[in-house]
Amino acid sequence: MDLRQNLLSEKRNYLVGSVLLIFISLICVGFSMVGSDDFDLARQEVLLRKIGHELLLQSGDSTSRVLPVKKIAENEYQISFENELSFQPDSLVNTIQRLLAEGPFARDYVVNVVNPDNAGVVFGYAISKNKKDDIIACKGRRQPIGCYAVNIQFKPTGIITAKNEYLFVSLLALAFVSFVFLRSVKSGRSLSDSRNKGLLRLGSISFDAESRKLMINGKAIELTRTETRVLQIFALSPNEVIERSRLQKEIWEDDGVIVGRSLDMFISKLRKKLEVDPNINIVVIRGKGYKLEISS
Numbered sequence: 001m002d003l004r005q006n007l008l009s010e011k012r013n014y015l016v017g018s019v020l021l022i023f024i025s026l027i028c029v030g031f032s033m034v035g036s037d038d039f040d041l042a043r044q045e046v047l048l049r050k051i052g053h054e055l056l057l058q059s060g061d062s063t064s065r066v067l068p069v070k071k072i073a074e075n076e077y078q079i080s081f082e083n084e085l086s087f088q089p090d091s092l093v094n095t096i097q098r099l100l101a102e103g104p105f106a107r108d109y110v111v112n113v114v115n116p117d118n119a120g121v122v123f124g125y126a127i128s129k130n131k132k133d134d135i136i137a138c139k140g141r142r143q144p145i146g147c148y149a150v151n152i153q154f155k156p157t158g159i160i161t162a163k164n165e166y167l168f169v170s171l172l173a174l175a176f177v178s179f180v181f182l183r184s185v186k187s188g189r190s191l192s193d194s195r196n197k198g199l200l201r202l203g204s205i206s207f208d209a210e211s212r213k214l215m216i217n218g219k220a221i222e223l224t225r226t227e228t229r230v231l232q233i234f235a236l237s238p239n240e241v242i243e244r245s246r247l248q249k250e251i252w253e254d255d256g257v258i259v260g261r262s263l264d265m266f267i268s269k270l271r272k273k274l275e276v277d278p279n280i281n282i283v284v285i286r287g288k289g290y291k292l293e294i295s296s
Contacts, residue, residue, distance in 0.1 A: 040103075043103065044077075044103050045069045045077070047099050047100065047102060047103045048069045048077055049066050049069055050099055051079060051095060051096055052066035052069075052081060052150070053066055054099070055085065055087055055092060055150070056081065058087065058088065058091050059085035059086050059145075064081065064082040064083040065081075066079065066080075066081060066082075067079075067081060067082060072151065073153070074156070075154045075156050076151060076152070076153040076154070077151070078149050079149065079150040079152070080150075081147075081148065084145050084147050084148075085145065085146075085148060086143055086144055086145040087113070087123075087142070087148070088143075089123055089141060089142075089143070092111075092113070092123070092150075093136060096111060096152070107127065107128070107129045108127065108129055108154070108155035109126070109154045109155065110124070110152070110153045111124060111125055111126075111127075111150065111151070111152050112124040112150075112151045112153075113143075113148050113149070113150050113151075114148070114150075115146065115147060116148075116149050117147060122146070122148065123143060200232075200235045200236075202238070202280055203277045203279045203280045204216055204217075204279070205274070205276065205277050205280065207231060207232075207235055212225065212227075214273060214276070219276075221273050221276070223273070224269075226266055227270055227273075229250070230247065230251060230267070230270060231270055233250060233251075234292035238292050238293075238294050239291065239293060239294060240291065240292075241285050241288050241289055241290070241291045242289050242291065242292075243288060243289040244263065244288070244290070245289075247263055247290070248263055251263070267282055279294060279295045280292070280294055281293050
């Protein structure tokens, strides 16, 4: 009985430890992803400013500023300039593609060169990881000097998708572990409560180990302390052979004395008290030990 309780306790401790370990790991990975996300966004903005810098140089402007990069929508950024400029679509496409290849985001994006004054699109194109899906028009036509801004919209993949998948898998993992843990705790509590109360069912007889009684049809049959200890071992393993040496060791070893014939005497007494239910009997298994037989 003590061994089973110890195993149950170890199982609960193992599950608690597993839940805590998974929970802590998920938190650490989550913070790591957030930190990585912030760093990649900062790096992406630097690349966008570098794009603006090279576009100014291609326009022949080496002194005016690239204004702060604006986030105008989810996954969309705007590069604007202090002064007017002109651009060659071919050079713009090549420059943006070359610089964004150094960044952490996906290679799918849409570029629109707009006039901030009227929000009109002067030039636009789309790039995909699958080259056959690229959409590039109006190449080879140099655009006149004007007030332009470059809007770049990224496909919502990479970091964002990975984070959503991570959260989904994390919730599933926590739900599964929590389910296993709660079932184990509930089962453990039921078993523990039953054993703490000392109530075991043997056929039509209720065995109350705490009060050392057998109950049947409202009648109580008193048991001695040793009889109770012997019957507990049988009751926890009904219809299983219990070795004689095990019974002697668990019942009398703590007292420092093991008397071989004492066991036979208590088995005989228990048989008589269990006779109230003809479906219950303690039988001798020659050369092995005893077995509490409970027939339905």
